[in-house]
Each structure stands twice: as C-alpha cells, then as structure tokens.
Amino acid sequence: MQAAGIWGMLSRGVQSIALGLPVVLLAAGPVRAQAPQAMPSWYVGLSGGFGHAGSSPVDATSGFYHGSIEGLTPAYAGIYGGVELARFGSWAWSAGPMLDVMFNTSADFRGVGGGLPLTGHGSLTQANFLGLSRFRTPIGNGVDLSLFAGAGVSAVRPTGAPTGSGGPQIVGSDAAVALRVGAEIIRQISDTVAVGAQVAYQRTGGVKLSTTLPGERFDFAPRDTFLTSFTISFNPPPPVRPEPPRSTSRERPQGPRQGNARPKPPPLLGAKGPCKFAYGFFFGAANLKSIKDPEVRKEKEAEYNQAKSSAEAMTDVLKNGWGFPAFRPTINEDVTRRAILRAFDVVLEQIKDRGADEDCFVKLHFQGHGFNWGKGAVAGPGEMGPKVNPTDEHIGIEGAGGLNDTVWDYEVEDYLQKISDALKSKGKNSALIVQADFCWAEGIFGRFAEKPASNMQLAWSSSKKKSLCQRPLPNAPTPFTTGFANAFEDGKKPTVQEAHKSASEMPTIREMNPAYKSGGSESVRPSK
Numbered sequence: 001m002q003a004a005g006i007w008g009m010l011s012r013g014v015q016s017i018a019l020g021l022p023v024v025l026l027a028a029g030p031v032r033a034q035a036p037q038a039m040p041s042w043y044v045g046l047s048g049g050f051g052h053a054g055s056s057p058v059d060a061t062s063g064f065y066h067g068s069i070e071g072l073t074p075a076y077a078g079i080y081g082g083v084e085l086a087r088f089g090s091w092a093w094s095a096g097p098m099l100d101v102m103f104n105t106s107a108d109f110r111g112v113g114g115g116l117p118l119t120g121h122g123s124l125t126q127a128n129f130l131g132l133s134r135f136r137t138p139i140g141n142g143v144d145l146s147l148f149a150g151a152g153v154s155a156v157r158p159t160g161a162p163t164g165s166g167g168p169q170i171v172g173s174d175a176a177v178a179l180r181v182g183a184e185i186i187r188q189i190s191d192t193v194a195v196g197a198q199v200a201y202q203r204t205g206g207v208k209l210s211t212t213l214p215g216e217r218f219d220f221a222p223r224d225t226f227l228t229s230f231t232i233s234f235n236p237p238p239p240v241r242p243e244p245p246r247s248t249s250r251e252r253p254q255g256p257r258q259g260n261a262r263p264k265p266p267p268l269l270g271a272k273g274p275c276k277f278a279y280g281f282f283f284g285a286a287n288l289k290s291i292k293d294p295e296v297r298k299e300k301e302a303e304y305n306q307a308k309s310s311a312e313a314m315t316d317v318l319k320n321g322w323g324f325p326a327f328r329p330t331i332n333e334d335v336t337r338r339a340i341l342r343a344f345d346v347v348l349e350q351i352k353d354r355g356a357d358e359d360c361f362v363k364l365h366f367q368g369h370g371f372n373w374g375k376g377a378v379a380g381p382g383e384m385g386p387k388v389n390p391t392d393e394h395i396g397i398e399g400a401g402g403l404n405d406t407v408w409d410y411e412v413e414d415y416l417q418k419i420s421d422a423l424k425s426k427g428k429n430s431a432l433i434v435q436a437d438f439c440w441a442e443g444i445f446g447r448f449a450e451k452p453a454s455n456m457q458l459a460w461s462s463s464k465k466k467s468l469c470q471r472p473l474p475n476a477p478t479p480f481t482t483g484f485a486n487a488f489e490d491g492k493k494p495t496v497q498e499a500h501k502s503a504s505e506m507p508t509i510r511e512m513n514p515a516y517k518s519g520g521s522e523s524v525r526p527s528k
Contacts, residue, residue, distance in 0.1 A: 041084045048077040049229025057221040058162055065163050067111015074102035082134060090387045091137045102126040109162035122160015128178055129153050146184040154178040156207045168213035176205035196231040275360035276526060277350050278318050278327040279343040282307040283335035283368030286400040302472040307332050310367055310477035313485045321488040322526040324363060336399040340407050344415040351422040359427035361526040362419055367478060370439035371396040371406055395443030395464060413446030420453040430455055431524045433496050437461040437480040452519030459500035459516035466512045479506040493527040
C-alpha cells in the first residue's frame with residue numbers, strides 16, 4: 001500500500017506539534033503536589049519522547065541480500081484524545097484515537113550479499129494511527145495509573161541502500177498492522193490540565209518496499225519498539241451542578257453551590273511550638289453576585305455569613321481555650337475538594353516532623369453541605385460521583401464546586417486512619433479530634449462512627465439518617481459550633497468529651513440525633 005501521497009502533510013503537521021510541545025510544557029509550570037480529583041469525562045493531549053527498536057531482518061526478494069536494520073532510537077511526538085465510556089469500581093474506561101510520528105531516524109543496515117559482508121546507511125520515518133482503550137484509577141496522593149492497549153496502522157517509510165553505496169535505493173512507503181500496550185502515571189495539576197510519564201511497547205508488522213532496481217524489493221520483518229514519553233492533556237473543568245429534583249436515591253437538602261472556586265491550599269501551621277495542628281473548613285455559599293433570584297440570594301448570603309461567624313467562633317476557642325497556636329480557617333469560596341485533601345496530607349507531614357515523645361493534637365472541623373449518594377444512584381451528564389463502590393450509599397462533603405468538588409466518606413475514613421496511625425508513634429496522650437457539622441454528618445466517618453480508633457475523638461451534628469435542614473442565622477455560628485464554644489465560657493478549659501457533649505446537646509438540633517464518640521480516654525484535654 002503506497003502512502004507517499006499523504007506522508008508529507010502528516011509528517012510536517014506532527015513535527016509542528018513536536019516543536020510546540022516544550023513551550024506548552026513550560027507554560028504549564030512545575031508539577032505541584034495536589035490532591036486527587038475526579039477523572040475527566042473527555043480529554044485531548046500531546047505526547048513526546050523517545051523509543052528504542054532492536055534489530056529486525058531485512059531481505060531482498062531476489063535472494064541476493066539477507067541482513068537487518070539496526071540502531072533505531074526514534075524521537076516521536078503525537079496527539080491523542082478519548083471519551084469516558086464506563087466505570088468499574090474505581091476504574092474509568094475510556095477510548096479514543098492516537099496519532100504519533102517517529103521522525104527521520106538514522107538507521108544502519110548490516111547483512112550479506114553474494115557471500116560478502118555489506119553495510120549500508122539510511123533512515124526510517126513512521127506514522128502510527130491507533131485506537132486506544134484506557135483504564136484509569138487513582139493510586140493516591142493526587143496520582144492516577146492508566147493502563148492502555150490498542151491497534152491500528154503504521155505508515156512506514158525507510159530510505160537508503162541496504163547493500164551499500166551504489167546498491168538499489170529504497171523508494172516509497174508501505175502500511176503495516178501495529179499493536180501497542182503501555183502504562184502511564186498521571187498527575188492532575190489543575191482543574192483542566194494533567195501531566196504524565198508513559199512507557200509502552202509497540203509491535204509493528206512487516207512491510208515490503210520497492211527499490212530503484214526494477215523487480216527488486218526489500219522485505220522488512222516485524223519490528224519491536226519500546227517507547228518512553230511525557231504527556232500533557234487537557235480536560236473540561238468540573239461543571240457547576242444545577243439543582244436536581246429531590247429523590248430518595250440522591251438527596252441534597254441545600255440549594256445549588258455557586259461558582260467553581262480555584263483551590264487555595266491550607267497554610268503549613270505549627271512548624272514550631274506546641275505539637276498542635278488545627279484545620280477548619282466552613283462552607284456556606286460562593287459566587288453570590290451570580291445569583292439573580294432575590295430570595296435565593298438572601299438565603300445564600302445568610303449561609304455565607306454563618307460560615308464566617310462559625311469560623312470566627314472556632315478560631316477564638318481553639319486559640320484561647322485549647323492553645324492551638326495558628327488556626328486559620330478556610331471559608332466559603334476557598335473550600336474545595338483539593339484544599340481539604342491537601343490539609344490531610346499537610347497534617348501527616350507535620351506529625352512526621354515531630355519528636356516521638358511529644359503529645360500531639362490534631363483538630364479538624366468540617367461545616368457545610370453534605371451529599372447523600374443513595375444506593376444504586378447514577379451520575380447525570382457531566383457529573384462525577386463516588387469512584388469506589390459507586391453503586392453503594394455514600395456520604396460526601398461538598399466543596400464550592402458542587403458534586404464534582406465533593407470529598408467522599410471512604411476518602412475521609414482512609415485519611416483518618418493514616419493520621420491516627422501517625423499519632424500512635426508520638427506521645428501517649430496524642431489525639432485526633434474531628435467534628436462534622438452538616439447533613440448526614442455521621443456517615444462521613446465510615447466505620448469509625450461505630451468504633452473510633454483508640455486515639456480518636458469524634459462528634460457530628462446529624463446522624464447518617466438525618467438531613468440537617470435549618471434556616472441559617474446570618475450573624476451567628478451554627479448551633480453545633482455555638483454549643484461547642486459554650487463549653488469554653490468563663491475561661492473554662494474543657495476536655496474534648498465535655499466540649500463535644502455541649503455541642504451535641506443544643507436543643508435546636510436535638511431531633512437530628514447529634515452525637516459524639518471516643519475511642520479512648522474521656523479526659524483528653526489539649527490545653528494541658
């Protein structure tokens with residue numbers, strides 16, 4: 001099959017992409033350690049790297065020459081894309097096309113002709129047109145693993161004279177079947193950009209090439225190539241989710257979350273001083289200016305201001321009551337999935353850097369809007385629900401971006417386990433103190449709601465069966481935070497148990513079945 005007619009256009013086009021690739025990578029900036037986010041529904045990308053091909057046979061059809069092509073280390077670049085087709089647990093399956101070109105690569109021919117050793121020199125250029133199927137899953141710390149396989153056609157165009165100077169020159173090009181398998185490590189560095197490192201193996205079928213000698217051809221046997229490359233891909237941002245109809249399978253008690261706030265990682269706190277680390281997330285509403293309905297805007301403004309009031313109250317009691325040195329809450333637009341998960345990672349880093357004999361206290365507070373993903377629920381167009389056991393019931397904490405900006409129960413449970421384990425290597429009085437103040441809050445703790453670890457102190461404003469629906473007080477904290485702060489009145493230094501008891505006994509939330517549970521001592525007091 002002759003491919004010379006389209007070869008020049010394809011080669012020049014992909015070479016232009018390759019020349020622009022370093023500029024794109026520099027513009028993307030350095031890879032930042034970010035928390036994982038939901039995998040995109042579609043993507044397009046650029047790739048560039050190098051390959052290595054072993055020796056493969058080359059024979060003349062006349063029988064005069066038998067040899068091989070050697071020394072192939074091609075540089076290549078390409079474009080690719082894909083669309084998500086289905087999900088299987090934490091794995092997302094997508095498929096799409098890939099076009100890449102292995103550029104004018106220097107090659108050596110070595111063989112025997114007429115009983116004499118012969119050497120020749122030439123080059124090889126190859127364009128690969130492939131359809132790839134990918135399976136992608138998160139593996140932790142903001143990194144995903146992608147496994148892929150595919151097949152297609154390669155347009156192969158070698159040049160040169162295998163039998164040496166004066167021998168017949170190869171002309172034209174041919175097409176061969178190509179198979180490729182590989183793996184890629186991917187990090188999402190923003191809502192719309194990801195970078196990756198990829199390794200792959202390609203098997204290119206044999207081709208037959210004409211020569212300048214009439215009737216003579218060279219047969220190139222199938223060739224194996226190992227490829228390594230870097231990739232940069234682009235995907236749509238998480239959409240602002242419209243308000244769904246109320247249902248029993250997917251419940252959402254609050255109005256739509258406005259906006260798609262960019263993440264603001266929490267500060268590194270407590271690098272020196274007491275081993276006390278506190279992070280709080282207080283979300284009411286975002287992007288108030290975009291809300292046109294006066295009644296809806298009024299309610300959202302009340303939620304927005306209540307989040308600020310709760311943050312101020314919690315800051316006061318943690319600093320002045322329990323002596324947490326540098327508690328700075330994250331509020332409203334800055335509350336994102338990435339910021340919350342980043343806080344978990346930062347806490348683990350901070351604990352690691354402290355002495356084995358220090359009593360360390362970690363305080364986490366989550367106030368906002370819960371999401372109940374009912375058993376058997378299905379994500380709508382453009383939505384990304386839980387990735388682990390997605391057909392089971394899950395409770396999530398929504399960030400400013402709505403459903404696609406949600407942190408799920410299995411993620412919180414996993415991080416609480418890691419933080420608890422890290423604290424067990426510190427002083428014997430170390431403790432993890434966590435409050436959840438939103439709808440179905442108990443469910444966010446997973447198995448720990450029933451049986452906390454020995455160093456955990458947990459409290460929640462609503463049971464996992466209750467939707468905490470109340471009209472917000474615009475200039476006052478939530479009842480749960482108010483009750484917590486009441487335990488510090490008149491300069492008191494309460495135990496964690498006493499503060500949690502005070503929070504859960506507020507009359508206005510009693511019907512929501514608030515509760516608290518400790519996995520160990522009831523006398524834990526961070527103020528000591």
